[in-house]
Amino acid sequence: MAAARLHGPSIRRRFASRAGVLLAMAAAHPFSLLVTLVLLYAAWIVGERIVSWGIIHATFIADDRSGCNPGGACWAFVVNRLPQFLFGFYPEAERWRALAAVLAPPALMLLAVAPEFRGRRLVVAAGFSLYPLLAFALLAGGLPGLPAVSTERWGGLTLTMLVGMSAFVLSFPLAILLALARTSSLPALRLVAAGFIEFWRGLPLVAILFMSVIMLPLFLPPGVEAPRLSLALAGITFYSAAYLAEVVRGGLQGIGRGQYEAAGALGFGFWSMQGYVVLPQALRSVVPAIVNAAIALFKDTTYVMVVGLFDLLNIVVAGLSDANWIGLAAEGYVFVGVIYWTICFGMSRMSARFEHGAQGARPAGAAAGAGR
Amino acid sequence: MSEPLIAVRSLSKWYGAWCALDRISLHVKAGSCTVLCGPSGSGKSTLLRCLNGLEEWEEGEVSIGGTPVAHRARDLRRLRREVGMVFQSFNLFPHLDALTNVTLAPRVVGRRRRTEAEQAGMALLDRVGLAGHARKLPADLSGGQQQRVAIARALAMQPRALLFDEPTSALDPESIKEVLDVIVGLAKSGTTMVVVTHEMGFARHVADEVVFMDKGRIVEASDPDTFFDRTVSDRIRCFLGHRDRAYSN
Numbered sequence: 163m164a165a166a167r168l169h170g171p172s173i174r175r176r177f178a179s180r181a182g183v184l185l186a187m188a189a190a191h192p193f194s195l196l197v198t199l200v201l202l203y204a205a206w207i208v209g210e211r212i213v214s215w216g217i218i219h220a221t222f223i224a225d226d227r228s229g230c231n232p233g234g235a236c237w238a239f240v241v242n243r244l245p246q247f248l249f250g251f252y253p254e255a256e257r258w259r260a261l262a263a264v265l266a267p268p269a270l271m272l273l274a275v276a277p278e279f280r281g282r283r284l285v286v287a288a289g290f291s292l293y294p295l296l297a298f299a300l301l302a303g304g305l306p307g308l309p310a311v312s313t314e315r316w317g318g319l320t321l322t323m324l325v326g327m328s329a330f331v332l333s334f335p336l337a338i339l340l341a342l343a344r345t346s347s348l349p350a351l352r353l354v355a356a357g358f359i360e361f362w363r364g365l366p367l368v369a370i371l372f373m374s375v376i377m378l379p380l381f382l383p384p385g386v387e388a389p390r391l392s393l394a395l396a397g398i399t400f401y402s403a404a405y406l407a408e409v410v411r412g413g414l415q416g417i418g419r420g421q422y423e424a425a426g427a428l429g430f431g432f433w434s435m436q437g438y439v440v441l442p443q444a445l446r447s448v449v450p451a452i453v454n455a456a457i458a459l460f461k462d463t464t465y466v467m468v469v470g471l472f473d474l475l476n477i478v479v480a481g482l483s484d485a486n487w488i489g490l491a492a493e494g495y496v497f498v499g500v501i502y503w504t505i506c507f508g509m510s511r512m513s514a515r516f517e518h519g520a521q522g523a524r525p526a527g528a529a530a531g532a533g534r
Numbered sequence: 535m536s537e538p539l540i541a542v543r544s545l546s547k548w549y550g551a552w553c554a555l556d557r558i559s560l561h562v563k564a565g566s567c568t569v570l571c572g573p574s575g576s577g578k579s580t581l582l583r584c585l586n587g588l589e590e591w592e593e594g595e596v597s598i599g600g601t602p603v604a605h606r607a608r609d610l611r612r613l614r615r616e617v618g619m620v621f622q623s624f625n626l627f628p629h630l631d632a633l634t635n636v637t638l639a640p641r642v643v644g645r646r647r648r649t650e651a652e653q654a655g656m657a658l659l660d661r662v663g664l665a666g667h668a669r670k671l672p673a674d675l676s677g678g679q680q681q682r683v684a685i686a687r688a689l690a691m692q693p694r695a696l697l698f699d700e701p702t703s704a705l706d707p708e709s710i711k712e713v714l715d716v717i718v719g720l721a722k723s724g725t726t727m728v729v730v731t732h733e734m735g736f737a738r739h740v741a742d743e744v745v746f747m748d749k750g751r752i753v754e755a756s757d758p759d760t761f762f763d764r765t766v767s768d769r770i771r772c773f774l775g776h777r778d779r780a781y782s783n
Binding site for chain 2: 418420421423424425426427428429430431432434438439442443446
């Protein structure tokens with residue numbers, strides 16, 4: 163009671179004084195006031211139309227196009243086909259496996275930005291690094307209790323998530339090795355790394371995907387047949403590794419000679435020096451660029467459609483030609499856009515968290531401790 | 535007479551045509567403190583960096599405890615565990631707190647247990663007067679504190695000798711004193727050390743031997759009293775005189 167009596171008027175006074183400041187500022191800057199009002203009006207017009215089309219006049223449940231209100235979005239199309247958009251042609255009874263593969267990365271990302279608890283870093287690191295292997299094994303099956311599902315039937319968001327995450331996770335260690343080789347004191351190693359990077363970075367991803375599917379099988383031992391998905395994934399991984407390697411190299415260049423000398427003088431060998439002293443600093447300094455590359459890569463996975471894989475975008479586009487739902491391109495693309503944006507925004511938040519963490523106490527020390 | 539802990543025999547090093555070290559010979563006895571001084575570019579830091587293999591050389595031999603310093607990576611690593619180094623610019627690992635800076639090498643290179651290494655590390659931080667700063671990052675420490683952490687880090691590998699490369703040149707006068715106090719304490723406790731420094735008062739106070747270098751050669755190596763009061767070398771008198779006279783009128 164006493165607190166309310168004490169705080170009530172003071173809050174009101176603070177609010178009044180804020181409003182007073184705003185009014186005073188508006189009076190002092192008439193042009194800013196005008197611009198603000200114009201922008202607010204524009205935001206209202208755009209926002210009102212979006213809400214009206216996307217929510218107020220939208221239809222969420224219908225059997226086909228004719229059941230939709232023509233004045234609004236026909237989300238019924240997305241709702242009816244949602245399982246296909248999410249899981250492709252994965253058998254209905256086994257969809258929990260695809261769902262697990264889709265939900266694991268966001269769960270790991272949430273865990274990555276979660277408050278600290280014992281073992282959190284280890285779980286996040288192990289989860290991300292084992293994801294490609296575990297997700298592939300889970301989706302492919304072929305074990306007792308997990309019937310085999312051919313990669314031809316994987317698709318939708320499941321495929322997008324699998325390809326995007328796996329390409330990033332697999333390309334990361336490769337990128338570190340390439341960056342180390344490119345900054346090595348051995349000329350032969352430098353040449354090989356530079357050649358690899360320039361080759362993959364200089365080709366358009368579409369060309370890489372075609373080449374991977376057509377040419378990589380020529381390098382496989384006779385009798386071994388790799389699914390198109392794996393071949394495409396290999397191509398994207400090399401492509402991503404080339405870009406990431408240059409990002410990592412940028413980080414390595416920021417590490418002064420003194421750090422190498424100090425570690426060398428303490429008896430560190432090459433790998434322990436890189437692992438405990440150089441890379442923790444180098445990688446942390448390029449976190450924004452790494453996340454930038456990861457976001458670009460995630461969106462680039464849409465190119466797998468050129469080799470006939472049905473990722474999220476491709477499967478929605480394919481759905482647009484359904485005679486029952488003809489002419490719903492806007493709904494399809496908005497749906498795809500919202501999903502991509504949400505995932506990329508999540509990555510960006512995760513990056514921001516890591517950057518803040520860099521200013522906090524000893525994250526790399528804890529990581530080094532966890533690694534041993 | 536016993537074998538010196540550090541023995542340099544006729545060491546020469548060139549940068550192209552420039553002779554950085556010219557047939558240097560030097561003996562450092564276990565438990566002694568040797569101060570290397572001389573003008574800039576005289577080769578004293580280069581010589582120091584040869585002692586733990588941070589620099590390569592063209593001719594001559596360096597041996598630590600009777601074992602020649604070889605440039606094969608594995609031998610070099612073993613040697614470096616036995617010779618600690620403290621740098622002018624500290625070179626602490628900026629992403630690790632003070633204690634982890636000290637314990638990283640014992641844990642990773644020396645394969646000691648974490649708890650054991652941390653106990654030893656805390657004792658070392660206490661020895662340099664920084665036990666209360668164990669969890670601070672280098673950026674949150676003053677220059678003098680950083681250099682003292684660097685000394686503790688070098689001591690953590692329990693080296694047989696410590697090399698100091700102008701340890702106080704990047705510090706303000708107050709920090710210089712706190713760092714020199716730590717080094718003096720180490721010298722008094724019998725740590726073998728080679729110190730490159732311009733702090734002549736410090737040299738006179740702790741050195742068992744003062745080595746004066748100029749243009750890649752050792753001009754004189756003698757005990758501090760002889761060096762500071764009875765040297766016959768004009769070059770050294772000139773060097774010392776300039777130091778004394780600088781800004782005095």
